[in-house]
Amino acid sequence: MERFSIRDAPPIGTKVVTVVVGTEPELEDFTVHEELLRRSSDFFNAALNNDWAEAGERLIRLPTGQPASFYIYVQWLYSARLFSKGTLSQATSSTAGNNQEWTSLIQCYFLANYLQDVDFKDTLMDALMQWTAEVPQLNRNATVVSAKEIYDNTEDGSPLRKFFVDLSVWKVEGSVWENEEGATLPYDFLRAVTIGLSRRLQPGQTLQDVIDEKNGTCHYHAHGNNPCYKSKSPR
Numbered sequence: 001m002e003r004f005s006i007r008d009a010p011p012i013g014t015k016v017v018t019v020v021v022g023t024e025p026e027l028e029d030f031t032v033h034e035e036l037l038r039r040s041s042d043f044f045n046a047a048l049n050n051d052w053a054e055a056g057e058r059l060i061r062l063p064t065g066q067p068a069s070f071y072i073y074v075q076w077l078y079s080a081r082l083f084s085k086g087t088l089s090q091a092t093s094s095t096a097g098n099n100q101e102w103t104s105l106i107q108c109y110f111l112a113n114y115l116q117d118v119d120f121k122d123t124l125m126d127a128l129m130q131w132t133a134e135v136p137q138l139n140r141n142a143t144v145v146s147a148k149e150i151y152d153n154t155e156d157g158s159p160l161r162k163f164f165v166d167l168s169v170w171k172v173e174g175s176v177w178e179n180e181e182g183a184t185l186p187y188d189f190l191r192a193v194t195i196g197l198s199r200r201l202q203p204g205q206t207l208q209d210v211i212d213e214k215n216g217t218c219h220y221h222a223h224g225n226n227p228c229y230k231s232k233s234p235r
């Protein structure tokens with residue numbers, strides 16, 4: 001068990017808020033320390049900054065969020081661990097388990113993007129890169145979270161878009177595109193993949209250059225000039 005100084009313990013304060021996530025029938029309440037949320041997420045910091053309109057009711061609704069993703073987020077806030085592997089991951093090499101975790105990580109990234117939580121985004125990105133190194137190819141089931149969904153839930157220049165384009169150029173089975181309805185693929189995505197494929201045809205470049213060398217770096221991180229979550233201690 002790794003031990004840390006009490007001074008590095010994340011401040012959690014004494015106030016709690018209720019976050020209501022999702023819509024019926026998938027609706028769940030979460031009780032979370034306010035300070036923990038505000039320190040990590042610009043969205044919560046802004047939302048909880050106002051004087052409360054309804055005195056006494058410390059409640060925030062996230063109707064577009066998924067309870068399953070928010071649960072992973074709350075666990076990460078308190079423990080700095082990512083509980084992203086699902087129930088199917090008993091057999092760690094199983095395709096179903098891999099696909100389940102892919103979907104979970106991508107959905108969590110959408111949540112992190114919405115909450116403007118840079119450290120959570122970058123933690124998830126590192127997990128996605130690890131995941132990529134562990135699976136042989138992205139197949140149809142793994143990419144059910146499609147390019148369209150990724151482009152709908154992120155903004156121009158998003159690290160997740162860049163990452164997904166690189167994966168599409170290097171690691172997606174051809175059958176994925178054969179089964180994709182062309183009209184659903186965003187133009188910006190098709191353009192980026194076309195450019196990536198033409199670069200791939202140039203000699204001397206391998207997947208090693210493009211993805212594996214970025215593993216462990218900040219290439220796909222969202223923090224910019226701010227410190228990386230990895231340099232913050234202990235979470």
Ligand SMILES: [Zn+2]
Nearest residue numbers: 218221228229
């Ligand atoms: Zn970084």
